[in-house]
Amino acid sequence: MGNPWLCQPALLGEYLGLTKQWESDLHLIAHLWEHLGMEDTLAPWQQLVGTFAIAVYDRDRQTLTLGRDPAGGQTLYYTTDGATRWIAPRMRSLLPHHHREMDEIALRDYLCCAFVPGERTLWKGVRKLLPGTTLQLPSDQIQPYWTLQEQIVGATEPIEWHSQRLRHLLEETVKDALPNHEPVGCFLSGGIDSSCVTALARQLHNAPVHTFSIHFGKPYPNELEFSSLVAQHCQTHHHILEISLSDLWAFLPEAMVHLDNPIGDPLTVPNLLLGRVAKQFVNVALNGEGGDPCFGGPKNQPMLIQSVYGSFNQQDAVHAYLVSFQKCATDLPQLLKPEIWQAIRSEPYYLEGWLNSDLHYSVFHSGEA
Template structure:
């Protein structure tokens, strides 16, 4: 992976270099800054993965074009052969050269040919245009400023000259969701390019165009594919998606949790590896969170070169401060802690790791699919009736559970419920405004099935805004590249067209994936409860984090946060400490914001 930068602001190469050193972990192998037309700078931080020679350093130039690019184009070999057939000659073995020449040959239409994760900017030196794009699922970050003909683009706002003032809108969104989805950011005047979109900056005309080149398609017809045909087709897609993600000139391994998704990836990758595949897992001291035993058993079954890393409580807690350096914006998914630690552990073993992230979205593996199924009938009751009967539940429930129920019953419909799964059913904003989320509602109309609607919002909102951010920032902090086969757009598209019954039936989830895995490896247990990849935040708040939180959770400090209902937060903290209710996700969310602002604000 890498870090990109482009600007026509009045800056010097030295200033740009110094700013990019703040995110040097994104590309420790090379830092270059070049100036064009005496006005436009392109810069690049390189983490060398393919063609390690300096000839592939960036910015990379061809004809009147120059590029700064972050990511991997997994099918670059196929595209390269197509370009060769058209007369193009290649000087390197890198996907960077393929990318710039693909744009030279086909312009923006080349985006439809790309299979990968990417964020890039191509500057046309003659026509004074900047063409930028981000991958279909938003795996790689892209921040930008645009105003009065001035542009600044970067992989992180930490290195942006224009990222100076904290956005109150960004804080409001974070308090609602625990992350800040595209196109918003924590900084005023800084935006994130949304997944599946491209930009064209015309520096002569001072104009900006934004267009969508990929989105989830409407599922108008029921699929007639048989289950056996679906299994065969999905198996072929998985084999290819994993195989093309194993191209690397540096050591490659695979994360293995013991769950279905990482097991499928590790098994197929091991079959394609020249030598034994290196697999890695984390062992937690808390048995209720630990899946290392399952991972070890699976590694023995596939005969991989397996390594288990012990992460004790003190080590994990001591790594928390690293979060506020690694993450460009406040981010409260506690799974970022073990992910950060795992990447730190493996950096001496491998530079590239495969992962099973993304399988839950397409194959309906999360618990919230059960929630939607259960609450859908209740939310069909007219809202006025739900509001009228809500007070009768107060004596029967704890304050926490009553607050949850009240907020759910006051929702307009099941669509609002689904959106709130990825935000929060407990409100800590003084003025609760989720108008920013309206742009995601169009995804509800792409399917008629309530669980597929949920999966679509999962992909468009949470996957891009939360999960992909966690994976990218945690891995880049240790200069490790993570590749996710389940985020191959072909798998996303194919899975959406499958009948829900092929993927979900009551308590049985990921049905078709389990069957594919069972066919490849006999005598494997696949129905153990999902533990998730997280840490005991609730316990830590009462223990080792309590003193630090108490220093922050005082009226004087919390009042500084715009639109935060600090009285409610302090009440929740008190109840949590005294064991009356578990408000750990709320407390952690506010704690992370306060700490992040201290480090970055």
């Protein structure tokens, strides 16, 4: 579904023993299934490195297996009601095929997190396949083929050793994402994450690097001083986009149309407009998203405080985590109708199954969960 992208197709081709060039990444994936067969249902998925949402049909067993890449770079939705199941990479495509009944638990979770975590969507009859997971139909068997593992490496090594290892991993990740023989873009705020990605892209790429930054006009604070310094240091083709408040309101409906599940991120509209500008110059754009959760960002701090002082404030880990989003977790009784709140208030949160272990890891390993 969509266009799968493999970051190391040559290595996979070598693994499969292919001697001639394949037409596309999709053809290479088809060769993988032909090579490994269908007996081991997880083995082919574990060989794929990239972004994809794929459906594989086994004619002999009359089964359809859906799979999604471990990073969740592409989405895959499916209906859960009725004898016929419908699947699509965009949730809007499924509108004619379910009852359009709102999932009240998903609504609660969205009000807490500004997104819907887990496999739920705001529609009760539609689920999303989680990253690194397969779903086999018609048995409805869900299996993860990849999970994030806690691995403590070099516990006795000095900080310099860890910094060199991190640098190597960042270089390999950026290198894998660079397009061949064409310009690449970087969304540059001037912060540590996007600046690191920009510097590595400039160092590793053999084609021009374009950087893109935004601001909201003179009356409002901005980070152009820092992003311009990085762009100048890295000698990129730098582009600055000014977005007015009227632009935010004017393009909000369009941004909402492009979202399957709503995202309460104030940068949703700016990212849409920045992407539109970037498209004029590049086909691939990198950014620094995701750095905060990996390196002890703002969500980790209240959980750390709760772990140390929880006995004093009588706050459990789940509540501490939800409050850290600074959304509506404490206002649910006022926001929801009384009958809805009573019906869902005791329903478990998706994050309860893994939060305690991740919190433990965050506390004792510098937030690198």
